[in-house]
Amino acid sequence: MNNFIKRTITGIIYVACIIVSFFDPFAMLFFFALVTGLTAWELCGLINDRVAHTQVNPLICTVAAVYFFLAMSGYVSGIVPSSGVFIPYLLTIVYLFISELYLKQENPVNNWAYTMLSQMYVALPIAMIPVLAFTGSSDGQIYFNALLPLSVFVFLWMSDTGAYCVGSLIGKHKLFPRVSPGKTWEGSIGGGLLVLVAAGAIGYLDNMLIADIDHPHFFGNAVLPLWQWLGLGLVVCVFGTWGDLVESLFKRTIGVKDSGNILPGHGGMLDRFDSALMAFPAAVIYIYTLSLL
Secondary structure: OOHHHHHHHHHHHHHHHHHHHOOOHHHHHHHHHHHHHHHHHHHHHHHHHHOOOOOOOHHHHHHHHHHHHHHHHHHHHOOOOOHHHHHHHHHHHHHHHHOHHHHOOOOHHHHHHHHHHHHHHHHHHHOHHHHHHEEEOOOOOEEEOOHHHHHHHHHHHHHHHHHHHHHHHHOOOEEEOOOEEEEEHHHHHHHHHHHHHHHHHHHHHHHHHOOOOOOOOOEOOEOOOHHHHHHHHHHHHHHHHHHHHHHHHHHHHHOOOOOOOOEOOOEOHHHHHHHHHHHHHHHHHHHHHHHHO
């Protein structure tokens, strides 16, 4: 089976899994808890294999990352109303620091730094998905709303598609040649334009077709205005591109082409979710900033 067919099949399954997971809140939590665990484990394995004089604890880092995702999900969904749910996670982080006193590793500072990388680069960004998915309304209730987090993925897919098509046809000016020689300004602009089209379509459907249906958003029961959907699309496009570049820089630094091989034709979990790791925190900042205006 050639690489194009493998990439196509894997891509279809990947997209289908994400879309189907948003049909039910518990399916979403299970799926992205699994994504968190696999991604954190993959990152720790890369660090231990490729970074000299560094050994992180992959099991504890992975369990901590998954727990943080589940704790954040429980807290924002109202299943666990107390912020005390984060205490076990904090204790785990404290343990990972103190344990270096007794392990007598060659470079404990590197171990600390890369341990925290697994939490800041993987656990925290993916935990922003339930922050977007569970929203409060004016009546004090918390509702599951898949539209916002799913739209972030749609914008990322449109950005990648537009960048690839336009970049392949007319791309000449390199966007960031030191890190990713294949990306061009023309491709990025093409991806951004396609994202704006997608954002406009979602905004139209949100405002015009289902505005009278009870589907709570961040602003009580009101939908996002069209201009805010367009703004969200641009934020996701820009930060998604940066997320791709950040992962490329990481791989170049440690000397690997792909982060793994769990996804045939696409590499590893980091390769597939790199854009989302920057886009979701940016989307949360954008949405909550709007709520303060």
